[in-house]
Amino acid sequence: MKENYCLQAALVCLGVLCHSQAFATERRSHLRPSFHGHHEKGKEGQVLQRSKRGWVWNQFFVIEEYTGPDPVLVGRLHSDIDSGDGNIKYILSGEGAGTIFVIDDKSGNIHATKTLDREERAQYTLMAQAVDRDTNRPLEPPSEFIVKVQDINDNPPEFLHETYHANVPERSNVGTSVIQVTASDADDPTYGNSAKLVYSILEGQPYFSVEAQTGIIRTALPNMDREAKEEYHVVIQAKDMGGHMGGLSGTTKVTITLTDVNDNPPKFPQSVYQMSVSEAAVPGEEVGRVKAKDPDIGENGLVTYNIVDGDGMELFEITTDYETQEGVVKLKKPVDFETKRAYSLKVEAANVHIDPKFISNGPFKDTVTVKIAVEDADEPPMFLAPSYIHEVQENAAAGTVVGRVHAKDPDAANSPIRYSIDRHTDLDRFFTINPEDGFIKTTKPLDREETAWLNISVFAAEIHNRHQEAKVPVAIRVLDINDNAPKFAAPYEGFICESDQTKPLSNQPIVTISADDKDDTANGPRFIFSLPPEIIHNPNFTVRDNRARASKTTQQAAGK
Structure with missing residues (x-):
């Protein structure tokens, strides 16, 4: 800070000296017997002659932030009709007149009584006038002039944000743009290098770099791996004066996160899983779980499971639990301890989404052996x-x-x-x-x-x-055994008419009789029908056996 004050003081002295020398030169030129002519360019570029200007004024400069013990001499007003006898009175009016800027009404010297800040106000417009001290009669036409506040490098660069957050995919190529940080400087960009900024990186090397003129942060190392380190803290500096010694600086912090890409295949942590299932288990029952680890996250770490080989492919199945990223082995068909006591499966875990840019890191799958023992259960006879x-x-x-x-x-x-x-x-x-x-x-x-x-x-x-x-x-x-005798279905009666000798009846059916037997066919029908012994020799009637469940009784011809 002491060095800055010395520099400011030196600039003030240098400014006063330059302006005093310029003012003295102007004075000598206006002390000639003739009036000084002031030239101005018109709107269309023509030169206008302004005659009868009898007093000297100029555009003045004052260094900002001057902190010396005495007021700063800004400049001097002087009329060539001023003979030094004190009859001319110099009057100052306009912005800051009487408060910031005061004038010695005899000598015309103008001083700044307060410390000025260009960033608050860059210039002041004032009006100069020379009048007769006794009568206040104007001796010169009023003339307007400007006091410009000369900039010094008193403002450090400031970033738009105190902290920044940015993402960049892991394994990005060197030079990949991450984010642009921007700083501003309140000093005058048109004067010197007070507002000329240069960016540099203070923390975050060798992983990142920053473009000196634009503030664009880029990757500086190839194959940065999120799984090894996910977050980086970078500090960027903006320095004015073109980055040279003596310039002021400001910093900002940038948190850079590596986003995930699918650059890691799933991997089982062991080569064999041991499981068991009871022979009493029902289809659909869970047998066990396997899990392949994938350090990637999100969709890049999604894994699906399949049974690709083994003697238990028909009896077991596997599904994927996407919440836990596990493979769930389930019973597909019943198993029998007495038939087969152990099975082996080959299970494959594979990524769901594969990035073609990293296909050379593959194959993005792994296999494991699952051995399942069948446990004996107390089964019913x-x-x-x-x-x-x-x-x-x-x-x-x-x-x-x-x-x-x-x-x-x-x-x-x-x-x-x-x-x-x-x-x-x-x-x-x-x-x-x-x-x-x-x-x-x-x-x-x-x-x-x-x-x-x-x-x-x-x-x-x-x-x-x-x-x-x-x-x-x-x-x-x-x-069946033959333990039931046949029974007639009902009592029967038959009727015939008395025989006509001219038309004798012979072999005419009188009645059909039937019988039934509760025994099975083998022990029941067919029946044998015959006349009882007492009438078996009666020549008038006969029984015709139909060899079934019924027979017919017929009349024989007379004398037959």
């Missing part, structure tokens, strides 16, 4: 047949063996089986079963003519776990 059909003759004595059912425990323990009849299917208790060997017997004689088929159900349960039971239907056919 299994009958050797899905149903049974047995036969027994009707009227067989109680205790007659009808047949046998057979079940076994499919488990390795091979528990003993106990049999029983579902009494809801044998309300009359026609049958009993041996609980140990499954033989079914009758408890009473059966009548086929009442019920030809009997249907019962038999339970088989493990002796050590009665809850594990199976049920099988048993159909029992009652076989």
